[in-house]
Amino acid sequence: MSTVRRRLVPYFLMGPGLVWLILFFVVPLYFMGRLALESGTLATGFEFTWEFANFTDSFDRFDEQFVRSFVYAGVATVIALLIAYPLAYAIAFRGGRWKNALLLAVVAPFFTTYLIRTIAWTTILSDDSVIVDVLKAVGLLGDEGRLLATPTAVIAGLVYNFLPFMVLPIYSSLERIDVRLIEAAKDLYASARVAFWKVTLPLSMPGVVAGTLLTFIPAAGDYVNAFFLGSINQSMIGNRIQSLYLMELDYPTAAALSFILMAAILAVVVVYIRFAGAEALMGDEGEQRA
Amino acid sequence: MIGRAWKWLRRNAIVIYGVIAVLYLLLPLFLIAVFSFNDPSGKFNYTWEGFTLDHWKNAFGIPDLTDAFITSLQLAALSTVVATLLGTLLAMGLVRYEFFGRKTANFLIVIPMATPEVVIGAALLSMFLIYGIKLGFTTLFIAHVMFSISFVVVVVRSRLIGFDRRLEEAARDLGANAFETFRLVTLPLLMPGIVGAALLSFALSIDDFVISQFNAGDTVTFPLWIYGAAQRGIPVEVYVIATMLFIATAAAMVFTVWQQRRAEKMAWILPEEEVDARLEARPGPPAPGVLGG
Numbered sequence: 287m288s289t290v291r292r293r294l295v296p297y298f299l300m301g302p303g304l305v306w307l308i309l310f311f312v313v314p315l316y317f318m319g320r321l322a323l324e325s326g327t328l329a330t331g332f333e334f335t336w337e338f339a340n341f342t343d344s345f346d347r348f349d350e351q352f353v354r355s356f357v358y359a360g361v362a363t364v365i366a367l368l369i370a371y372p373l374a375y376a377i378a379f380r381g382g383r384w385k386n387a388l389l390l391a392v393v394a395p396f397f398t399t400y401l402i403r404t405i406a407w408t409t410i411l412s413d414d415s416v417i418v419d420v421l422k423a424v425g426l427l428g429d430e431g432r433l434l435a436t437p438t439a440v441i442a443g444l445v446y447n448f449l450p451f452m453v454l455p456i457y458s459s460l461e462r463i464d465v466r467l468i469e470a471a472k473d474l475y476a477s478a479r480v481a482f483w484k485v486t487l488p489l490s491m492p493g494v495v496a497g498t499l500l501t502f503i504p505a506a507g508d509y510v511n512a513f514f515l516g517s518i519n520q521s522m523i524g525n526r527i528q529s530l531y532l533m534e535l536d537y538p539t540a541a542a543l544s545f546i547l548m549a550a551i552l553a554v555v556v557v558y559i560r561f562a563g564a565e566a567l568m569g570d571e572g573e574q575r576a
Numbered sequence: 577m578i579g580r581a582w583k584w585l586r587r588n589a590i591v592i593y594g595v596i597a598v599l600y601l602l603l604p605l606f607l608i609a610v611f612s613f614n615d616p617s618g619k620f621n622y623t624w625e626g627f628t629l630d631h632w633k634n635a636f637g638i639p640d641l642t643d644a645f646i647t648s649l650q651l652a653a654l655s656t657v658v659a660t661l662l663g664t665l666l667a668m669g670l671v672r673y674e675f676f677g678r679k680t681a682n683f684l685i686v687i688p689m690a691t692p693e694v695v696i697g698a699a700l701l702s703m704f705l706i707y708g709i710k711l712g713f714t715t716l717f718i719a720h721v722m723f724s725i726s727f728v729v730v731v732v733r734s735r736l737i738g739f740d741r742r743l744e745e746a747a748r749d750l751g752a753n754a755f756e757t758f759r760l761v762t763l764p765l766l767m768p769g770i771v772g773a774a775l776l777s778f779a780l781s782i783d784d785f786v787i788s789q790f791n792a793g794d795t796v797t798f799p800l801w802i803y804g805a806a807q808r809g810i811p812v813e814v815y816v817i818a819t820m821l822f823i824a825t826a827a828a829m830v831f832t833v834w835q836q837r838r839a840e841k842m843a844w845i846l847p848e849e850e851v852d853a854r855l856e857a858r859p860g861p862p863a864p865g866v867l868g869g
Contacts, residue, residue: 299669300681303662303725307684310722314699321702369597376594386833390826391598397825398605399783401802402818405810406604409611409622449601499690507692510785514806524694524786531698531790537705544698551692 315548322541332538340542348526348543352550355522358437358512359505362444363452366501367494369445370452374493377453378460392453395446404443404514411439411515435517443511451500459493460486495562499555506551523547605822612815619809631812635820638813644801645817651713651797652781655720660774662721663728664766670729671736689726696723697790704791711793719791720784724777731776735769768836775828782821 325337345352377388395403411417411433421427433439463486471481509524523543530540585592611621615628636642670681688696700719704711743765747757785799792800802814 293675296669296673296675299665299673303666303729304681304684306662306722307688307725310700310718311688311696312684314703317703317706318695318699321706369600372590373594373597376590376597380591380594388594388598390829390833391602393829394605394822394826395601396779396783397822397829398608398818399785399799399802399821401785401799401806402608402814403604405802405806406607406611409607410604412622414623446601446604503690504692507694509694524692527694527698528789531701537702540698541702544695547692548695555690 318541318544321537322545324538326538328535337538340538341546344539344542345546347539348523351521351523351526352546354520355506355524355547356550356554358441358444358520358522359502359508362441362448362505363498363502365441366445366449366452367498370449370497371456371494374453374456374460378457389454389457392450392457395450400447401510401514403447404510407439407443407446408434408514411442434515435520437516437520439515440512440520440522443515444505444508447508447511448501448505451504452497455496455500456490456493459490459496463489491562495559499558503551503555506554507547608815608822609819612812612819614812614815616812619811621810621812621815631816635813635816638811640796641801641805641811641813641817644796645798647713647795648782648798651716651720652778655717655724655781656774656778658717659721659724659728659777660770663725663773663777664732664770666725667729667732667736671733685726685729688723689730693723693784693786694790697787700787701790711791712795715791715793716788716795716797719787720781723784723787724780727776727780728773731773732766732769735766735772739765768832768838772832772836775825775832779825 320334321332322340323334323337324332325335325340326332373392377385377392381388409415413432413434415433418427418431418433421433422429422431427433433442467489468481468485471485472478476484507524509522509528512520512522512525524547527540527543527547530536530543534540611624612631613627613629614621614624615626615630616623617625636645666681666685669675670678670685697719700715700722701711703709704715709715744757744761747761748754752760783799784797785803788797788800789803796804798817802810805811805814
């Protein structure tokens with residue numbers, strides 16, 4: 287009796303949470319798929335008709351936004367990685383007693399509202415801002431040039447808003463490295479540079495993989511940055527999904543687009559994890575039991 | 577002289593870079609705080625026009641903004657309580673028991689964090705549409721609990737993994753029953769993790785825009801009000817409330833980190849000095865939001 291009860295304990299503990307996730311995450315995905323296969327118009331009402339053409343039609347209509355989303359998200363991820371890695375390295379190895387304060391500063395942007403952070407960037411990048419003046423003075427920007435409503439502004443916004451997601455995982459995998467391994471490399475006559483490329487960087491790869499995924503995935507689906515920092519010429523797939531669902535009320539097309547977005551991101555992630563060869567996404571089971 | 581300066585610069589380049597990068601991260605926050613004291617003549621709070629305390633004195637002077645902010649607070653409080661409870665139980669089951677379906681459960685918890693918000697929002701809306709459920713506070717509550725659970729699990733789980741189970745055994749040896757052990761030993765030691773998770777969940781909820789926009793109906797939360805106001809020009813009061821929110825969250829965060837260190841000291845059956853030495857040598861607090869922990 288008591289062993290049976292013991293065996294049921296985890297299910298009782300996890301039941302409510304798992305049911306919530308199934309009911310309000312998994313099941314809704316099914317309904318989104320159903321909605322994507324409906325046909326009709328708002329006036330006549332929608333009906334479920336296995337309308338597979340919705341997928342091809344909506345992709346053909348918005349392929350430009352799809353490509354743009356993935357290009358922007360990709361570029362933003364690479365830039366964020368280049369900014370984040372040295373920062374995470376500095377905090378992990380040179381932070382000293384400032385380590386916790388620096389980590390707090392990294393997550394500090396999350397303490398203000400996402401929208402206001404983005405709106406603050408519209409002020410920083412606005413046409414009469416210091417940055418635009420400087421860029422014009424150095425000649426990087428023409429006299430009529432501007433930053434707002436350009437791809438640069440949207441990508442800059444994406445980089446900024448998702449940077450903490452890149453810094454934190456890289457930091458935690460750098461922090462876990464046994465410093466003696468790096469010392470050993472140096473004892474064996476590796477230069478600082480070689481020690482970094484052969485020891486530190488490979489050992490921090492799980493953090494890099496997790497960080498790039500955590501940056502790329504939300505960036506590819508984002509519409510806030512394109513809305514505030516871009517113009518219609520920079521609109522991403524998220525912007526289309528949002529307006530189709532909430533303004534144009536063309537649900538089948540909107541649902542089909544969301545599905546394609548999810549599938550495309552999943553495909554990119556799977557290929558990327560294969561390529562990177564790390565199990566960073568799921569975490570290490572062995573470590574968990576320790 | 578120049579040689580030495582150059583050498584110093586080369587050795588500390590990474591530190592200097594780190595400071596600059598942190599300043600870059602803080603720049604918009606600084607700007608928001610400064611512009612909360614601005615005195616703009618028009619509707620747009622985009623250029624500096626003079627210092628005033630008026631908007632701080634009158635922070636809650638715009639009725640529908642205040643209403644939206646209160647709605648956000650209520651929503652965040654309610655969804656935090658439920659998500660923290662469900663997430664903590666999930667983490668306990670996941671870390672402490674061997675059971676069939678463990679991998680699936682793990683996957684189910686991780687996958688929402690790896691799904692773009694727009695897809696989560698759109699999927700929920702699709703379900704509500706098909707069932708004809710009226711959008712509003714309830715649907716927002718359902719959504720907010722849903723996206724918070726995974727983050728709660730990650731934070732609480734990382735604390736459970738570092739848990740010294742000998743303390744519970746000691747309590748049992750000293751005659752405590754299972755419930756007493758949980759209430760007097762397990763829960764207090766777990767508390768910093770749970771508080772940290774609750775804090776994260778609260779911050780996620782009060783900040784959420786995308787999922788909320790899809791499932792709000794006529795209900796207006798703080799971020800949704802800002803979005804609506806963006807076209808007309810955002811009043812300075814928004815900057816004031818955002819700054820207040822920032823200060824409150826930062827203070828709560830600092831407090832939890834401090835509590836966590838204290839609880840870690842409590843959790844070791846070691847002399848004080850040795851605990852301090854171990855704390856120094858230990859990796860920092862687990863990063864929130866890291867997949868898999």
